[in-house]
Amino acid sequence: MPASMGFDDVLGHDRAKARLRAALEGGRLPHAWLFAGPEGVGKERLARRFAAALLCEASPREAPCRSCRGCERALRGVHPDFLVLLPEAERVARGLASRAEFERTPSRELKIAEVRQLERWLRLGPVEGRAKVALVLPADRLNQSAQNALLKTLEEPPPAATLLLVTSAAEALLPTVRSRCVRLPFAPLPPEVVAEHARSHHGCAPEAAAVLARLSGGSLGRVQTLDPETVETRRQLIERLRALRPGDGLGATRLVAVLAEEREEAIERLRLLRTWYRDVLAASVGASNALLIHADLAEAAREDAARLGGETILRRLAAIESAVEAIEANVTPRLAVEGMLASFGGGP
Ligand SMILES: [Zn+2]
Numbered sequence: 473m474p475a476s477m478g479f480d481d482v483l484g485h486d487r488a489k490a491r492l493r494a495a496l497e498g499g500r501l502p503h504a505w506l507f508a509g510p511e512g513v514g515k516e517r518l519a520r521r522f523a524a525a526l527l528c529e530a531s532p533r534e535a536p537c538r539s540c541r542g543c544e545r546a547l548r549g550v551h552p553d554f555l556v557l558l559p560e561a562e563r564v565a566r567g568l569a570s571r572a573e574f575e576r577t578p579s580r581e582l583k584i585a586e587v588r589q590l591e592r593w594l595r596l597g598p599v600e601g602r603a604k605v606a607l608v609l610p611a612d613r614l615n616q617s618a619q620n621a622l623l624k625t626l627e628e629p630p631p632a633a634t635l636l637l638v639t640s641a642a643e644a645l646l647p648t649v650r651s652r653c654v655r656l657p658f659a660p661l662p663p664e665v666v667a668e669h670a671r672s673h674h675g676c677a678p679e680a681a682a683v684l685a686r687l688s689g690g691s692l693g694r695v696q697t698l699d700p701e702t703v704e705t706r707r708q709l710i711e712r713l714r715a716l717r718p719g720d721g722l723g724a725t726r727l728v729a730v731l732a733e734e735r736e737e738a739i740e741r742l743r744l745l746r747t748w749y750r751d752v753l754a755a756s757v758g759a760s761n762a763l764l765i766h767a768d769l770a771e772a773a774r775e776d777a778a779r780l781g782g783e784t785i786l787r788r789l790a791a792i793e794s795a796v797e798a799i800e801a802n803v804t805p806r807l808a809v810e811g812m813l814a815s816f817g818g819g820p
Contacts, residue, residue, distance in 0.1 A: 473788045477537055482518045483669065483692065484661045492522050496532045502654040503629035506611070508642040509658025512693020519607055519636045520547065523554055526603040526634055540697075542602065552599040556607045557582060557590055582614045587621040594625065594633040594635040604633045611637035612644035618635060620648045660690025669695060676700040681769065686765045687747070709741065710748050710769060714776060718817045724810075729770035739796055742812075746792045752776045753785045791815045 495501050507515040521536055524546035528535035536543045545551035560578035575720040590606055597782045598604045667685035669692050680703045688695035716723045731741050751764045756777035761770045795812040799805050
């Protein structure tokens with residue numbers, strides 16, 4: 473197979489690709505698929521290539537050839553037999569619609585009217601005689617009544633229709649919706665795959681790329697949005713936290729200043745600290761470096777594990793969690809972080 477064919481421009485997910493390939497070549501195509509797995513691992517990318525394969529003019533074995541008119545238009549999202557259903561807010565976020573087009577705040581949900589429109593579109597049948605493919609993105613944004621409306625289509629799909637539901641929160645879908653789709657599970661990408669992507673995307677050193685990959689939780693989407701400087705700011709933040717001792721008022725004040733920035737940043741940094749104590753907890757039960765997110769700081773994690781002990785580590789994790797919840801509930805970051813550090817003071 474030439475380099476530019478098939479699903480080879482989607483990283484990883486060999487099992488999912490093999491199942492899609494088998495369905496294409498076996499000619500027994502399910503009417504509905506559920507692409508389910510973590511955010512940013514390539515579910516949408518693979519779903520779009522599968523849609524192209526269904527509309528490809530080449531033989532099923534070669535589809536998607538990525539060069540015929542069917543593939544070319546499907547991949548650009550302009551094929552008359554391919555429809556992408558996105559919530560209004562998502563269309564604005566992707567630059568596919570302008571905020572000015574909406575009288576009210578663009579909806580983050582997919583509603584029943586949109587599902588009915590989709591259904592009518594599917595029942596019209598293919599314009600070019602091959603297939604009619606709809607991508608619902610993200611499917612967990614379908615509200616309850618929209619999901620109920622979709623059930624009818626899932627129960628009696630028009631002959632040439634294929635529905636591709638993509639979600640990172642499959643549990644938000646009704647069990648009846650889930651059970652009528654063929655589930656295609658996606659796992660986080662292997663760390664080395666994400667690290668390689670981080671290295672080429674950010675142009676950073678391999679060591680930094682490895683840290684970013686672990687922080688991303690195996691998500692290409694997330695690793696792209698992480699600032700490479702995070703690697704260093706993370707190290708400094710953890711060092712400051714580790715240096716803090718009970719009664720160190722100045723140290724605590726400085727740490728509050730670093731942590732309690734704008735709401736979003738504060739939450740981001742607290743989540744980072746949570747990954748640190750998660751590592752310390754793992755180190756306390758003898759986890760190997762490979763299991764740590766901050767593997768480059770493994771020695772420090774083991775020191776903290778020995779110094780703090782399981783009970784204190786768990787208490788700190790709970791305090792971080794409470795601080796995040798408080799900030800999300802509109803408590804000022806400063807107040808939330810001060811409260812968190814005060815409860816840290818109970819440790820050794
Ligand atoms: Zn093609």
